[in-house]
Amino acid sequence: MVKTTSKISVPGFLANGVSVGIKGDDQKDLGLIYSTVPAKVAALFTKNTFKAAPVLIDTERIKRGIAQAIITNSGCANAATGKEGIQDALAVSSAAARQLKIPEEHLLVCSTGVIGKRLPVKKIETGIGKLVKGLHEDGIEDAEAAMMTTDKYPKIAIRKGIVGAKDITICGIAKGAGMIEPNMATLLTYVMTDALIDAKALNTVFHQVIDSTFNAVSVDGCMSTNDTAIILANGLAGNNPLERAQARLQRFREMLTDVLAELSQAVVQDGEGATKFITILVDGAKSKSDARRVAYAVANSNLVKTAFFGEDPNWGRIIAAIGSSGIPLEKEKISLSIGNMTVFSQDTPAHITLSKLKEIFQESKIEVRVGLGGGDKSYCVYTSDLSYDYVKINADYST
Amino acid sequence: MVKTTSKISVPGFLANGVSVGIKGDDQKDLGLIYSTVPAKVAALFTKNTFKAAPVLIDTERIKRGIAQAIITNSGCANAATGKEGIQDALAVSSAAARQLKIPEEHLLVCSTGVIGKRLPVKKIETGIGKLVKGLHEDGIEDAEAAMMTTDKYPKIAIRKGIVGAKDITICGIAKGAGMIEPNMATLLTYVMTDALIDAKALNTVFHQVIDSTFNAVSVDGCMSTNDTAIILANGLAGNNPLERAQARLQRFREMLTDVLAELSQAVVQDGEGATKFITILVDGAKSKSDARRVAYAVANSNLVKTAFFGEDPNWGRIIAAIGSSGIPLEKEKISLSIGNMTVFSQDTPAHITLSKLKEIFQESKIEVRVGLGGGDKSYCVYTSDLSYDYVKINADYST
Numbered sequence: 001m002v003k004t005t006s007k008i009s010v011p012g013f014l015a016n017g018v019s020v021g022i023k024g025d026d027q028k029d030l031g032l033i034y035s036t037v038p039a040k041v042a043a044l045f046t047k048n049t050f051k052a053a054p055v056l057i058d059t060e061r062i063k064r065g066i067a068q069a070i071i072t073n074s075g076c077a078n079a080a081t082g083k084e085g086i087q088d089a090l091a092v093s094s095a096a097a098r099q100l101k102i103p104e105e106h107l108l109v110c111s112t113g114v115i116g117k118r119l120p121v122k123k124i125e126t127g128i129g130k131l132v133k134g135l136h137e138d139g140i141e142d143a144e145a146a147m148m149t150t151d152k153y154p155k156i157a158i159r160k161g162i163v164g165a166k167d168i169t170i171c172g173i174a175k176g177a178g179m180i181e182p183n184m185a186t187l188l189t190y191v192m193t194d195a196l197i198d199a200k201a202l203n204t205v206f207h208q209v210i211d212s213t214f215n216a217v218s219v220d221g222c223m224s225t226n227d228t229a230i231i232l233a234n235g236l237a238g239n240n241p242l243e244r245a246q247a248r249l250q251r252f253r254e255m256l257t258d259v260l261a262e263l264s265q266a267v268v269q270d271g272e273g274a275t276k277f278i279t280i281l282v283d284g285a286k287s288k289s290d291a292r293r294v295a296y297a298v299a300n301s302n303l304v305k306t307a308f309f310g311e312d313p314n315w316g317r318i319i320a321a322i323g324s325s326g327i328p329l330e331k332e333k334i335s336l337s338i339g340n341m342t343v344f345s346q347d348t349p350a351h352i353t354l355s356k357l358k359e360i361f362q363e364s365k366i367e368v369r370v371g372l373g374g375g376d377k378s379y380c381v382y383t384s385d386l387s388y389d390y391v392k393i394n395a396d397y398s399t
Numbered sequence: 400m401v402k403t404t405s406k407i408s409v410p411g412f413l414a415n416g417v418s419v420g421i422k423g424d425d426q427k428d429l430g431l432i433y434s435t436v437p438a439k440v441a442a443l444f445t446k447n448t449f450k451a452a453p454v455l456i457d458t459e460r461i462k463r464g465i466a467q468a469i470i471t472n473s474g475c476a477n478a479a480t481g482k483e484g485i486q487d488a489l490a491v492s493s494a495a496a497r498q499l500k501i502p503e504e505h506l507l508v509c510s511t512g513v514i515g516k517r518l519p520v521k522k523i524e525t526g527i528g529k530l531v532k533g534l535h536e537d538g539i540e541d542a543e544a545a546m547m548t549t550d551k552y553p554k555i556a557i558r559k560g561i562v563g564a565k566d567i568t569i570c571g572i573a574k575g576a577g578m579i580e581p582n583m584a585t586l587l588t589y590v591m592t593d594a595l596i597d598a599k600a601l602n603t604v605f606h607q608v609i610d611s612t613f614n615a616v617s618v619d620g621c622m623s624t625n626d627t628a629i630i631l632a633n634g635l636a637g638n639n640p641l642e643r644a645q646a647r648l649q650r651f652r653e654m655l656t657d658v659l660a661e662l663s664q665a666v667v668q669d670g671e672g673a674t675k676f677i678t679i680l681v682d683g684a685k686s687k688s689d690a691r692r693v694a695y696a697v698a699n700s701n702l703v704k705t706a707f708f709g710e711d712p713n714w715g716r717i718i719a720a721i722g723s724s725g726i727p728l729e730k731e732k733i734s735l736s737i738g739n740m741t742v743f744s745q746d747t748p749a750h751i752t753l754s755k756l757k758e759i760f761q762e763s764k765i766e767v768r769v770g771l772g773g774g775d776k777s778y779c780v781y782t783s784d785l786s787y788d789y790v791k792i793n794a795d796y797s798t
Contacts, residue, residue, distance in 0.1 A: 047728050049722035080718040082747035115715025116748050165487025220701045223723035242631050261472025302619045302701070303793055317478040323448035324622035348481035349515050388787050394702055395709025
């Protein structure tokens with residue numbers, strides 16, 4: 001498996017990103033990904049009750065198992081926009097499918113940005129010609145740029161490797177920044193691959209890998225209305241087909257995990273205002289679900305997050321967060337380590353040198369390990385700290 | 400029922416607060432409340448797994464239904480301190496009971512401050528003599544001052560009224576500020592009354608009133624290790640005894656509700672860094688528990704809280720928070736109003752003037768109403784915004 005950043009392209013995929021004036025200042029805000037042949041598709045969407053209009057449309061379309069393009073706008077989420085929002089998204093979809101000369105139901109639509117605002121359909125329709133005309137092999141970076149909102153940098157990960165006797169490529173892109181506690185996906189992430197893979201196997205593997213990557217990160221504990229993760233597999237590598245329960249499917253899974261782990265961790269690192277990358281590893285749980293609840297109780301505690309931002313070695317807040325998780329815990333068995341230092345075990349604080357612990361808090365990557373001592377299940381969550389800049393960015397986002 | 404702030408005292412109660420050097424700078428940090436006769440007691444404590452040492456001790460002691468004094472220190476929570484923490488709290492309790500000449504099991508101990516630090520027992524023991532000697536009728540304000548941590552102002556509420564043919568007084572004090580999402584109590588709140596009341600009735604009424612007041616506020620969604628709410632009723636008013644299912648008990652309940660509502664709202668208003676007081680009222684729910692989940696999903700959303708701080712009328716974030724609550728909702732029936740303006744109903748944004756909505760966001764008190772349209776149950780939560788100052792206060796709390 002080779003990690004390469006020299007040329008970002010996937011055989012059979014064209015892409016582009018243009019500015020149509022939704023975000024203003026000539027920033028790219030409309031992106032397109034297009035496979036030259038119909039591709040197998042799998043996708044996961046937010047569990048929010050107020051699913052955005054494009055999410056509702058895509059949820060139906062991916063049921064066919066085939067898609068060929070994804071059009072994305074940033075600057076407007078087209079969520080909480082009712083029937084008019086659906087009509088707006090369909091208008092965009094119809095215009096794009098016509099230009100691309102593909103069946104409309106093979107086109108997926110995505111939006112990200114402010115919730116509750118109508119989509120500027122006219123601007124988008126006007127720009128689609130230019131968008132389609134400019135599709136090119138190296139266009140993935142342009143498509144990525146077009147879906148950024150408060151992201152500080154683009155998030156692209158690519159892996160190449162031999163699977164089923166052929167070279168295959170897997171490339172993923174993501175946008176993140178805020179409103180990040182994905183539940184089945186992140187805000188937006190798309191994966192393009194030329195691997196030849198059975199539809200059921202693709203669906204199973206994609207769900208599993210999202211669950212261990214994007215569903216294990218949190219920036220602010222807020223689940224979006226637009227979370228969408230899509231994978232398109234166009235089969236052009238001509239490898240021996242990947243089906244369930246095959247060794248070569250495992251190889252594909254590993255490559256996909258690598259791509260999505262890199263992207264999901266980049267989303268945390270670029271979390272709004274983030275200054276630290278914090279890993280919360282909980283083990284010794286009776287169930288994975290218990291481990292997950294404890295991990296998120298720590299990851300989403302504003303008091304824990306502000307202590308990390310302030311580099312204040314106030315480990316007692318982590319203990320309080322563990323204890324507030326609402327699951328039955330045997331406190332005598334619980335241990336807490338930060339970096340390589342055990343600070344609490346057997347219901348007693350360890351004798352530590354506080355200045356040494358402060359040094360650990362001053363690092364940019366910090367690992368918190370919680371041992372529950374009650375079983376053999378574990379869960380790992382990646383999160384960021386809570387800084388002035390998070391407040392600043394979010395205090396005047398829409399106006 | 401008369402609200403008075405002229406003289407803060409309750410017949411038969413003495414109190415005091417002194418500085419013993421836990422917080423430094425001669426700030427009061429050791430407080431005592433004492434009833435001249437043994438009082439009926441009821442109490443609620445945090446549900447955190449890591450209950451502080453004093454919470455574990457008090458949980459046992461209140462089972463007798465009788466208590467006569469509460470000693471409280473600030474500056475150290477005596478939580479996550481194991482067996483040594485219990486011994487420390489018992490040493491304080493023993494010294495105080497000796498000085499007060501009351502049975503040790505009639506004394507309750509409370510602590511608040513940094514978690515994971517040993518209690519400075521020597522300092523406290525040295526100060527107890529002065530503390531007890533200085534007990535006085537008007538000492539409630541001194542006792543309150545001694546339990547403040549990051550609180551900007553003291554929280555005291557008092558009501559007098561005729562119940563059971565006699566004048567009775569109910570006075571409550573509270574400390575709050577951060578780590579505020581009480582689960583059965585707030586950080587610390589004590590109520591003193593001279594009402595004569597049956598032990599069972601006292602327990603029932605206190606639980607009910609705490610549930611509708613302190614258990615309905617949230618500053619940062621963080622549950623503490625030390626949450627404690629205690630009521631002492633010494634019976635010296637000599638009223639006709641209050642028992643269950645009596646009309647005069649209802650009068651007592653109203654007065655108690657008034658006191659605890661004022662205190663709990665003061666805790667939110669003085670929430671760390673708070674600049675706004677936000678009421679989240681959810682109605683039309685199938686169950687109270689559903690209404691509560693939606694209310695807290697909104698109240699604890701960092702994105703909603705930062706939008707209020709920034710006075711950014713980004714109502715879509717409230718919709719996203721409602722939708723993320725994880726309960727089944729019929730989105731067509733949901734309505735959202737902010738102040739007197741309906742911004743969303745029938746799955747469609749209302750036609751509003753954004754500048755008018757911004758004016759509502761600029762007020763210091765804001766009411767958010769969420770109608771779920773699926774039943775007749777409701778819940779109301781009080782919360783604050785999330786500001787730079789919250790981050791600042793909590794970024795270097797312990798060091």
